[in-house]
Amino acid sequence: MMNLKAFSFSFLLLLFFNASMVETHGFRSRKLYDSNMLTEKENWFDQNLDHFSPTDHSTFKQRYFEYLGYYKPPEGPIFLLVGGESEQIGIGKSFYTELAEKFGAAIVSIEHRYYGKSTPYKELTTENLKYLSSKQAIFDLAVFRQYYQELLNAKYNVSETENRWFVIGGSYSGGLAAYFRLKFPHLTCGAYASSAALIAIYNFTEYDQQIGTTAGPECKTVLQEITHLVDEQLNSDRQSIKELFGASKIDNDDDFRFLVADAAALSLQYGFHDFVCDLLVNAKKNGSNILEAYADYVKNVANQGIFGVTLEYYDRLYLKDPTSGNSAYRLWWFYICSEMGYFLVAPQNDSIRSTKLDERYNLDFCKDIFGEGVYPDSDMANTYYGGRKFAGSRVIFTNGSQDPCRHISKQTSSKDLPSYMVECNGCAHGIDVLGCPYAPEDTKGDVCRQAVSEVRQKIAQDIDMWLSDC
Numbered sequence: 394m395m396n397l398k399a400f401s402f403s404f405l406l407l408l409f410f411n412a413s414m415v416e417t418h419g420f421r422s423r424k425l426y427d428s429n430m431l432t433e434k435e436n437w438f439d440q441n442l443d444h445f446s447p448t449d450h451s452t453f454k455q456r457y458f459e460y461l462g463y464y465k466p467p468e469g470p471i472f473l474l475v476g477g478e479s480e481q482i483g484i485g486k487s488f489y490t491e492l493a494e495k496f497g498a499a500i501v502s503i504e505h506r507y508y509g510k511s512t513p514y515k516e517l518t519t520e521n522l523k524y525l526s527s528k529q530a531i532f533d534l535a536v537f538r539q540y541y542q543e544l545l546n547a548k549y550n551v552s553e554t555e556n557r558w559f560v561i562g563g564s565y566s567g568g569l570a571a572y573f574r575l576k577f578p579h580l581t582c583g584a585y586a587s588s589a590a591l592i593a594i595y596n597f598t599e600y601d602q603q604i605g606t607t608a609g610p611e612c613k614t615v616l617q618e619i620t621h622l623v624d625e626q627l628n629s630d631r632q633s634i635k636e637l638f639g640a641s642k643i644d645n646d647d648d649f650r651f652l653v654a655d656a657a658a659l660s661l662q663y664g665f666h667d668f669v670c671d672l673l674v675n676a677k678k679n680g681s682n683i684l685e686a687y688a689d690y691v692k693n694v695a696n697q698g699i700f701g702v703t704l705e706y707y708d709r710l711y712l713k714d715p716t717s718g719n720s721a722y723r724l725w726w727f728y729i730c731s732e733m734g735y736f737l738v739a740p741q742n743d744s745i746r747s748t749k750l751d752e753r754y755n756l757d758f759c760k761d762i763f764g765e766g767v768y769p770d771s772d773m774a775n776t777y778y779g780g781r782k783f784a785g786s787r788v789i790f791t792n793g794s795q796d797p798c799r800h801i802s803k804q805t806s807s808k809d810l811p812s813y814m815v816e817c818n819g820c821a822h823g824i825d826v827l828g829c830p831y832a833p834e835d836t837k838g839d840v841c842r843q844a845v846s847e848v849r850q851k852i853a854q855d856i857d858m859w860l861s862d863c
Contacts, residue, residue: 431460431490431500433483435479439542440506442513442524444532453513455533457503457541460484465497467549468556470582470860471541474502475534475562475569478725479701480509488826489561492585492853496860499545500557503537505566506530507724517715519763522727523846528777531573534560538580563587563823564798565728569805572778575785582863583787584854585743588823591790592780592801593771595734596752598741603797605745607661612670615677616657616745622684623653624747637685639692643708647747647754652707654737654746656691659700662797664821664830710824713762723762730759732770735801783810787859789852791815793824811855813848817841825849 455621458481472493474484483502484490495498504511514521538558546554558581563572567589568847574584605613623632627646635641635649643649660669669690676686695704705711706722717723729735736755739748740752779785783803790812794800799814806812815824817840819831824841825848831838 429795430483430485431462432458434458435510436811438537440511441536442535444529444536451513453506453511455504455506455511455537456481456509457501457537458484459502459541460490460493460500463490463494463497464499467546467551467554469497469499470557470559470737471545472496472500473496473534473538473560473581474500475566475573476503476505476508476511476562477562477564477566477569478505478507478508478728479721480504487826488849492856493559495853496856499556501537501541503534506533508721512720517720517723519715519727521715522724522731522763523728525724526732527569527572527728528772530569531576532767534569534573535577557582559860560584562589563826567591567802569781571785571788571790574788575778578786583789583856583859584785585789585791585856586802587791587792588796588798589790589802590733590735590798591778591783591803593733593735593769593774593778594801595736595769595771596738597735597801598738599800599857600737600797601654601740601745602660603745603795603800604658607666607795608657608670608745609666611674611677612666613745614685615670615673617674619683620650620653620688620745620747623650624749626684634786638688639696640704643704645709647749648707648709648758650747650750651737652695652704653687653691654750655702655707656694656700657687657745658737658797660694660701660797662822663700663827664793664795664824666795666819709758709761722836726762727757727767730763730769731767732769732771732810733774734771736769754762785810789813789853789855791825791848793820793822794822795820798822811851813851815848817842817844820844825852 436457436459437454442453443449474489481502484500484502490500502509502580506529542556548554560570560573560581567586568591570584571586571589571591574581608616623634631646632641635643640649640652643652657669671684672686672690676683694700705719711717712723712726736752738752738755739746739750756768786809788810790803792802792804792814793815794816803812819829819841825845829838829841829845831841
């Protein structure tokens with residue numbers, strides 16, 4: 394019989410690393426594009442550093458990519474793919490580009506400010522990060538839209554043409570796409586926001602609660618037992634337990650607890666229930682050491698960066714270095730710590746993660762990395778963008794029924810703000826874009842694939858209707 398653990402990771406590695414692009418439009422941990430890149434040619438334009446200063450006219454070079462292979466000039470629509478919390482390397486085939494092909498659209502993809510090569514500073518000190526915010530990012534999109542519209546007009550020798558623009562993103566960048574449509578409705582015909590991080594939440598306890606529901610009773614119980622065992626061993630022999638997990642370089646015990654909680658949570662968030670839960674439930678039933686089984690799992694996840702993050706993502710000593718190698722980690726934490734919150738705190742009752750991972754832990758984490766005075770203002774963010782009373786129009790929201798992040802998206806539907814829930818086992822974060830987390834020959838994925846297909850048809854219908862009426 395094939396070893397479950399070996400099969401799990403061989404399949405995951407095949408799925409993730411056959412991709413030529415991981416996380417460029419908000420999906421931090423799953424394949425977005427297949428290996429067929431449409432373009433990797435870099436383009437640049439001068440972006441304003443501070444959109445809100447009447448006197449500071451500083452600029453920086455912002456990178457973008459374009460693909461015109463599907464475009465029907467000069468009046469075809471333009472699909473703007475919003476960059477998320479990572480470097481971009483190009484535009485590859487995806488569900489997004491399938492939509493562009495269907496509607497004869499040009500595709501432009503803009504890298505988020507500060508990420509990848511679009512950084513205004515070499516050192517990401519706290520002072521230098523003051524221009525990193527969602528507000529600055531959506532104004533980047535507005536400036537870029539004007540720039541690219543004029544560029545396209547010149548390319549096709551037309552004047553005063555206004556193409557129909559449609560803005561698209563997922564997860565964090567899905568929230569940005571929705572915010573852009575809200576604040577600049579005259580600049581776009583609509584937006585498509587997959588698993589959008591729309592609502593700011595200071596203490597995001599619903600995340601852990603959904604992880605427990607998605608895990609199921611047996612797996613949840615084992616995960617809670619592991620949390621208890623880790624807490625015990627940190628009190629008796631903290632170095633040995635960290636070595637068991639391959640995480641001895643994480644000095645802070647609570648940062649290590651965060652890693653232990655997050656490794657399982659990310660697997661469940663992205664629909665890979667069987668890979669962690671079958672492993673642990675079977676180990677428990679067979680009388681095996683569940684702590685060792687889980688430690689092996691975590692080492693594979695963290696060392697390979699399977700879900701888009703490595704050990705450094707949890708290590709405050711690494712994150713506080715403004716010259717650290719993986720700047721995306723520090724940048725994302727600044728967004729959490731300075732604006733939206735999303736603190737993954739333990740619920741008061743029946744928590745999977747350690748109860749030591751509370752609000753105080755998160756505030757100290759932010760303070761240690763960025764210094765005094767950096768803390769989220771989720772109430773202000775919700776006042777600015779609407780929060781649960783989001784009042785935009787012509788934005789498509791989609792969510793997976795097992796995605797914990799659906800609780801910060803829009804789940805109620807209306808004619809002008811349709812919200813589609815993709816419901817099935819494995820229907821998790823970004824399911825409508827990323828597809829089902831099953832091998833093609835796995836019949837367990839049939840229900841998932843059917844659910845995804847039905848929602849994709851609705852998305853295409855809405856885009857068609859709004860482009861026709863724009």
